[in-house]
Amino acid sequence: MMQQFYPQVPHTFRFELNKDMHFSAAHFIPSKDAGKCQQMHGHTYFVNVTIAGNGLDPTGFLIDFKEIKNLVHKKYDHTVLNDHPEFKDMFPTTELLAQQIWQSVQELLNNRTNHPSCLQIIVRETPTSYVVFRPTEEDFR
Incomplete structure (x- = not known):
């Protein structure tokens, strides 16, 4: 995998963890405004998850990398995003996938x-296009 560098999130936490992963999924955006994306098509999505915190768990982790990969990859790999319940009332755009x-x-x-926080999600849909999702304070409530 090619090493990627992403926008940094300013923070004051002691530890920052980044996990890169990829999965293949299809989607379509059922809106006339979506142009070609109205048709079913697929992507190999590349995802970066940024987690930070001050405390580690008893093993010495913010969180085990494997837990993050299992959560995202197992859920979305080789699926149709439109079929996931979280997209029942919204279109599975890259922005909403990141959220x-x-x-x-x-x-x-x-x-x-140990109360770590997810500070940023980056979802790359193509080699030239990606979305950054950064939560606001109200997202943590």
Whole structure:
């Protein structure tokens, strides 16, 4: 895998973890405004998850990298995004996919005793196009 560098999130946490992964999925955007994207098509999505915190768990992790990969990759790899319940009432755009990944990761982190936070999700749809999702304070409530 080619090494990627992404926009940094300013923060004051002691530790920052970044996990890169990819998955293949199809989607379509059922809107006349979506042009060619109205038709079913697929992407190899590349995802970067940024997690930060001050405390580590008893093993010495913010969170095990494997837990993040299992959460995202197992959920979306080789699926049709439109079929996922989180996209029932919205189109599975790259922007909303990034937001949904953040919500899933943050829910996982909320159950950890060391209280890390997911600061950023980047979803690359093509080699030249990506979306950055950064939560606001109200997203953590």
